[in-house]
Amino acid sequence: MDTNQSDAQFQAFLARLLAQPEPAAWGEKQQIELDMARALSTRMLRVAEHLQTDASDTDGWLTLYRYGRALDFILSSLASCREIQPRTLRTIMKLARFEVNVNYPE
Template identity: 35%
Template sequence: MNTIPDGNAELKFQKLVGKLTTLSAWTEKQQLELEMACDLSVALRQAAETMREEGARFESYTVMLEYARVLEFMMTMLSGHKDIHPRTLRTIFRFSGLHVDEAYPE
């Protein structure tokens, strides 16, 4: 395993982050999806902190898994600049017990 950082990999990562954070080229819907993904990552972190403080229970693992899978789906779609159908995202959020931004289209 190579333990020396690869400058080329760092450059690729910086380009990816730059591409994701250039919001001006994104639609308003995609910007809302990115904001919801950020909120979801905060909820995921809070769930992890709760698990650390209170001890892990089966319910905690399932919540973490649900949040992580939704976040993975959203970030995969957003990074590929693919469109997420609003009904699909609303359904996924509802099944996971997550809040959908009121401004998000129906």
């Protein structure tokens, strides 16, 4: 077998191994979910900044916990490409006392 041919075959094999699959495009619903997660994280930052000045604010800690749980659910679902049922997300956001994006499907 020719050395150049072996090199070419090895390079082709290596290229196939290293080829990254094309990421799936996110739909409008997933984009809205990501936007809600971004809004949640922004609110969490504000609450955390408030807690730096008033660490005894139990309500603030509970709010931070609720937001964190909702954010964890959204991001873990998006990262694992699981479909989030709109009713489920609406319930979680209601429990977290956070508003749902008006464009989010019913």
